[in-house]
Amino acid sequence: MTESEIPDTIETLRELVSISSPSGSEEPAVEYLVKLMTKMGLEAQIDEVGNAVGSTKGKGVKILMVGHVDTVVGEIPVRESEGMLFGRGTVDAKGPLMAMIFAAARFVDRSDINITVIGAVEEESSSKGARALGSRYQPDYVIIGEPSGWEGICIGYKGHMQATYKVECPPVHRAHPRANAIEVALQYYADVQNLCGSRTYFKTEPLFETLSVAPMDIRIERGTLKNTVELDLDIRIPHNLSISELENNLNALVNDGTLNIYHTDPPVLVDKNNPLVRSLLKAIRSNNGIPKFKKKTGTSDMNILAQDWSVPIISYGPGDSSLDHTPEEHIDLEEYQRAIKVLADAVDALVE
Numbered sequence: 001m002t003e004s005e006i007p008d009t010i011e012t013l014r015e016l017v018s019i020s021s022p023s024g025s026e027e028p029a030v031e032y033l034v035k036l037m038t039k040m041g042l043e044a045q046i047d048e049v050g051n052a053v054g055s056t057k058g059k060g061v062k063i064l065m066v067g068h069v070d071t072v073v074g075e076i077p078v079r080e081s082e083g084m085l086f087g088r089g090t091v092d093a094k095g096p097l098m099a100m101i102f103a104a105a106r107f108v109d110r111s112d113i114n115i116t117v118i119g120a121v122e123e124e125s126s127s128k129g130a131r132a133l134g135s136r137y138q139p140d141y142v143i144i145g146e147p148s149g150w151e152g153i154c155i156g157y158k159g160h161m162q163a164t165y166k167v168e169c170p171p172v173h174r175a176h177p178r179a180n181a182i183e184v185a186l187q188y189y190a191d192v193q194n195l196c197g198s199r200t201y202f203k204t205e206p207l208f209e210t211l212s213v214a215p216m217d218i219r220i221e222r223g224t225l226k227n228t229v230e231l232d233l234d235i236r237i238p239h240n241l242s243i244s245e246l247e248n249n250l251n252a253l254v255n256d257g258t259l260n261i262y263h264t265d266p267p268v269l270v271d272k273n274n275p276l277v278r279s280l281l282k283a284i285r286s287n288n289g290i291p292k293f294k295k296k297t298g299t300s301d302m303n304i305l306a307q308d309w310s311v312p313i314i315s316y317g318p319g320d321s322s323l324d325h326t327p328e329e330h331i332d333l334e335e336y337q338r339a340i341k342v343l344a345d346a347v348d349a350l351v352e
Helices: 009-017 027-039 090-105 181-197 243-252 275-286 301-308 333-350
Strands: 043-046 052-055 061-068 079-081 084-086 113-120 141-145 152-157 159-169 212-222 227-237 258-265 292-296 313-316 330-332
Touching: 009 027, 009 084, 009 090, 009 333, 027 043, 027 052, 027 090, 027 113, 061 090, 061 301, 061 333, 084 090, 084 333, 090 113, 090 141, 090 330, 090 333, 113 333, 141 275, 141 301, 152 275, 152 301, 159 181, 159 243, 181 212, 181 227, 181 243, 227 243, 243 258, 275 313, 275 333, 301 313, 313 333, 330 333
Parallel strands: 061 113, 061 141, 141 313, 152 292
Antiparallel strands: 043 052, 052 113, 079 084, 084 330, 152 313, 159 227, 159 258, 212 227
């Protein structure tokens, strides 16, 4: 595809951002992407779980680029101002996804490269789209489309655990010294906080190295014979703490009540010494950037896909991740266009 045949990078991003696609309701945005990728010369389709998939026709080096098309809820009026595009999903993560699509389109006529771009569904909820990929592809390299800044390369994410602590206690008079159900639940939360704070590196190492917990919700049901409290916890796991060790520590703190751990994604930290990283370093520098390695305290589909394939994997994309999920979400359009060039140059460097 020649430069003149490629659609306008900014207009297409604006169009995609204008299509509401909260997690679980991505179909209109997925259909838009399939039509766009087909127009750009990729072989495009919607796969069995609803992902938008576009591939070049080459048979050589296999590069998988995985972004996500869904967003969190909360609409933001789409507008452009002073070189910035505002709207839900501009950063997380339609901007990074569209950058990968435009980079891949530059290779539709190359026989020595096979690039597959995936707009995955439900990353913000269940990661349904990413969880279906492991058995379908055997890539040589994987790039996850998340905001790292055009000069940034993300090599690590903390792990994520969600759990519910439940306790049932008979009602007591407010003046009685015995702890009621709410106090028991709050004491468990305090004990978990103390577990996080007792890690030897808690105050001396970066946030990426710490175990942390936050309450998500609390539900209280009062009855004549018993009161029930359910406390939902969100736990972020450092890469040097095993899931089994954490589970044992959390269960050891349970005196009264029960703990149900219902969701876990392990932490990921990848080796920087591989051809994929070197190609991105070269591409960033050749575009007058200063590369920066990043580690994030959140999670992404990289946590899942790094388990599926023993191949080089990183996260890359334009945008400031501190704007994720905020009412001010926006992307610098010049940075977005720089990221397209970096991705294309990195692919070129991989097959030199």
